[in-house]
Amino acid sequence: MSALFIVGAGQMGRVIADLCRALGHPVAGFIDDAKPLGEIVDGIAVMGRTTRLEDPSGVAGYRFALAIGNNHARHRLGTTIRLNGGQLPPLIHPASVVSPSVTVGSGATINAFATVLTGASIGDDVLIDPQVLVGNDTIVGDGVYLAPACRITSRVTLRQHCFIGVAAAVLPGLTVGAGAILGAGSVLIGDLPDNRLAIGNPARAIADANLDDHSSYPASPRPTAPRS
């Protein structure tokens, strides 16, 4: 088995390191742009910068896991790794329940006590946190982030890069637009357009989401985001 590097050595990196341990994947090191090279994080050394991922010689033949909260940045780095010949094995926690009929994309992680039901599809570089429910025949687009204990019911479409906050719920058959945000604990009862932020029960769109590679995450819009 080739060495596995975790991209991102922050709090999510430590969580993904635990997921790797639960799966018996030895971790060779972290790739991180903020921490000093050589720093030890939960017993694992920071061994490189993300510039390494742009060079096929530093990527081809290696395995990677993505531990970056920003949906755009995570999906961009995952795409770079794939284009340069690296592998991003889906990481599915042994204490999750995932129907055998589910398809799971490269770079996707499904953490402990998550449940993914019949016929759902999980895109590339998706993060599914503990205790999330994904209902039957729901489509989760590339680079989506599902925060802990959110409830995505059946036949929902979550377009790429959208963010569903902790303990939020999406009713059956709805669509959440690309880059949209559903706030913590909110209950979505109608479609949410691309790049809109909705909160409350029932959830109302109150602002543009305006997230990009440099936004802080999970899910705070940039300070410049226009509010209506």
Ligand SMILES: CC(C)(COP(=O)(O)OP(=O)(O)OC[C@H]1O[C@@H](n2cnc3c(N)ncnc32)[C@H](O)[C@@H]1OP(=O)(O)O)[C@@H](O)C(=O)NCCC(=O)NCCS
């Ligand atoms: C929706 C969210 C992104 C808004 O962030 P923000 O733009 O910084 O919002 P603010 O904190 O400035 O709040 C703006 C207003 O919305 C309200 N609000 C914020 N989040 C809310 C929520 N989830 N539900 C209901 N109202 C909410 C605030 O009370 C405030 O109301 P006010 O203007 O009447 O005082 C954020 O509150 C949120 O829910 N983030 C998700 C966090 C999460 O799930 N993290 C996962 C951790 S793994």
